[in-house]
Amino acid sequence: MRILIIKLGAIGDVIRTTSMLPALKEKYNGCKIDWAAKKVSFDILKNNAFINKIFLIEDAKEINEFYDMVISLDDEYDACLLASKINTKKIVGACLKDGKRAYTEDASLWFDMGIISRFGKEKADKLKAENKKTYQEIMHSMLNLEYKKQEPILVLSRNELEFSKKFAKENNIKKNETIIGINTGAGGRWQDKKLSINETAELIDKLNKNIVDAKLLLFGGPEEKERNEKIKQLIKTGIIDAGTDNSLMEFVSLVNLCDILITSDSLALHIGTALKKKIVAFFAPTSPSEIELYGRGIKILPKKGCVCCYKSKCDIPPEWDIDEMVNAAKKVLK
Numbered sequence: 001m002r003i004l005i006i007k008l009g010a011i012g013d014v015i016r017t018t019s020m021l022p023a024l025k026e027k028y029n030g031c032k033i034d035w036a037a038k039k040v041s042f043d044i045l046k047n048n049a050f051i052n053k054i055f056l057i058e059d060a061k062e063i064n065e066f067y068d069m070v071i072s073l074d075d076e077y078d079a080c081l082l083a084s085k086i087n088t089k090k091i092v093g094a095c096l097k098d099g100k101r102a103y104t105e106d107a108s109l110w111f112d113m114g115i116i117s118r119f120g121k122e123k124a125d126k127l128k129a130e131n132k133k134t135y136q137e138i139m140h141s142m143l144n145l146e147y148k149k150q151e152p153i154l155v156l157s158r159n160e161l162e163f164s165k166k167f168a169k170e171n172n173i174k175k176n177e178t179i180i181g182i183n184t185g186a187g188g189r190w191q192d193k194k195l196s197i198n199e200t201a202e203l204i205d206k207l208n209k210n211i212v213d214a215k216l217l218l219f220g221g222p223e224e225k226e227r228n229e230k231i232k233q234l235i236k237t238g239i240i241d242a243g244t245d246n247s248l249m250e251f252v253s254l255v256n257l258c259d260i261l262i263t264s265d266s267l268a269l270h271i272g273t274a275l276k277k278k279i280v281a282f283f284a285p286t287s288p289s290e291i292e293l294y295g296r297g298i299k300i301l302p303k304k305g306c307v308c309c310y311k312s313k314c315d316i317p318p319e320w321d322i323d324e325m326v327n328a329a330k331k332v333l334k
Contacts, residue, residue: 001028001030001031001032001068001069002031002032002034002065002066002067002068002069003024003028003031003032003033003034003067003068003069003070003071004033004034004035004036004063004065004067004069004070004071004086004088005017005020005033005034005035005036005071005073006036006070006071006072006073006074006079006082006083006093007035007036007037007073007074008036008037008038008041008057008074008076008078008079009073009074009076009079010267011040011041011044011248011267011270012266012267012269012270012271013073013270014037014041014044014045015044015152015154015267015270015271015273015274016135016136016152016270016273016274016292017073017139017152018045018048018050018152018153018154018274019136019139019150019151019152019153019292020071020136020139020140020143020145020150021033021048021050021051021150021153022050022150023140023143023145023146023147023148023150024050024143024145025050026145026146027144027145027146032052032053033050033051033052034051034052034053034054034055034065034067035051035053035054035055036054036055036057036060036063036082037054037055037056037057038056038057038058039056039058040248042054042056043248043249044154044248044252047155047156047157048153048155049155050153057078057082062082062085063082063085063086064087065086065087066087066088067086067087067088067089068088068089068090069088069089069090069091069092070083070086070088070090070091070092070093071092071093071143072091072092072093072094072095073093073094073110073139074094075094075101075103075111075114075115075116077096077101079094080094080095080096080101080102081096083095083096084096091104092104092106092107092142092143093107093110093111093142094107094111094116101116102116102118103116106142106144107142109133109138109141109142110138110139110142112124112127113127113128113131125309125310128287128308128310129287129308129309131287131289131290132289133289133290134289134290134291134292135290135291135292136149136150136292137292138290149292149294151273151274151276151294152270152273152274153274154252154271154274154275156249156252156253156256157249160249160250160252160253161253161256163250163253163254164253164254164256164257167242167253167254167257168257171240173215173240173257177213177214177215178211178213178214178215178259178260178333179214179215179216179217179257179258179259179260180207180211180214180215180216180217180258180259180260180261180262180329181216181217181219181242181254181255181257181258181260181261181262181263181268181272181277182200182203182204182207182216182217182218182219182239182262182263183219183220183261183262183263183264183266183268183269184200184218184219184220184224184227184228184231185219185220185221185223185224185264185266185267185268186264186265186266192284192285192305192306192313192314192317192318193264193265193266193284193285193286194264195264195282195320197227197230197231197234198234199320199322200231201231201234201235202322203262203322203325203326204216204218204231204235204237204239205235205236205237206322206323206326207326207329208237208238208239209237210326210330211326211329211330211333215240216238216239216240217239217240217242217254217257217258218231218232218239218240218241218242219242219251219254219255219263219268220242220244221244221251222244222245223244224244225244225245228241228244242254251268251271252271252275255268255271255272255275255277256275256277258272258277259277259278259333260277260278260279260280260329260332260333261277261278261279261280262279262280262281262282262325262329263279263280263281263282264281264282264283265281265282265283265286265288265291269281269291273291273292273293273294273296273297276294276296277296278296278297278332278333279293279296279297279298279332280297280298280300280325280328280329280332281293281297281298281299281300282299282300282301282302282320282325283299283300283301283307283308284301284302284305284306284307284309284314284318285306285307285308285309285310285311285312285314286308286310287308288301288307288308289308296332297332298328298331298332300320300321300324300325300328302318302319302320303319303320303321303324304316304318304319305317305318305319306318
């Protein structure tokens with residue numbers, strides 16, 4: 001049996017979607033699984049032993065192969081078009097119907113809550129807010145797979161592991177030390193996903209004071225360069241700057257140094273989860289229920305403000321209890 005997964009979207013979504021691969025292999029013994037992705041996700045998938053072949057859609061606008069099943073998980077037009085052009089017995093997920101974006105009935109559990117929902121945006125948002133299942137549960141249910149909390153798969157190469165070892169040596173990070181990562185980035189789509197600069201500085205200082213012998217790592221991407229500089233100027237205690245100009249896999253390898261990662265619902269969260277790190281995750285505009293932490297983490301909700309509104313700017317900005325985050329970090333360490 002030949003299966004094609006179309007998952008082009010956000011890298012974090014690509015990571016968590018890999019959790020379905022073991023169950024697919026178990027159900028369809030001997031199957032070959034190919035994956036259509038964007039170039040930006042290639043390094044995330046390249047060392048995954050469950051994947052037979054990766055198609056990069058920038059290079060392959062059409063895939064001229066036969067598949068017994070296509071699992072189409074993106075609702076963008078290009079992804080739907082790609083799914084509809086493939087020679088296959090069966091599509092599960094998003095596709096084109098009469099030239100318009102649609103989805104198969106067996107994929108309704110997921111797509112009813114999305115932007116191409118047959119019910120319209122208002123009902124979709126309501127369903128999203130009411131949903132209590134994780135993404136992984138939904139995906140396995142949608143594909144009639146047994147869900148046994150299968151984990152996402154993210155494999156680092158030897159060179160990537162060496163990169164983090166070199167960084168640890170240069171920054172005097174020892175193997176027996178507790179390393180806490182603070183991720184300040186959250187992408188640009190939802191403004192209220194991240195802590196404020198002042199809140200982040202407060203979190204760092206309180207972690208340093210409350211967790212003895214821990215070393216803190218400050219994470220961010222290019223968009224956080226200025227923000228992280230301001231945070232470093234504000235703090236009264238120490239933190240090791242992991243830099244904001246790392247490649248994707250350099251970022252992954254540095255997250256791998258951490259025992260705990262404190263982060264918003266972002267790419268870093270999915271990386272940390274796939275690397276089996278202990279997680280303290282805080283949520284405002286996006287769904288906490290969708291996130292699977294595999295018993296290794298704690299979810300923090302604002303003491304005041306929106307939860308799961310999916311608005312680019314929350315009507316009620318979140319107010320955070322920083323002490324709750326510190327206590328959560330102490331709890332997951334035990």
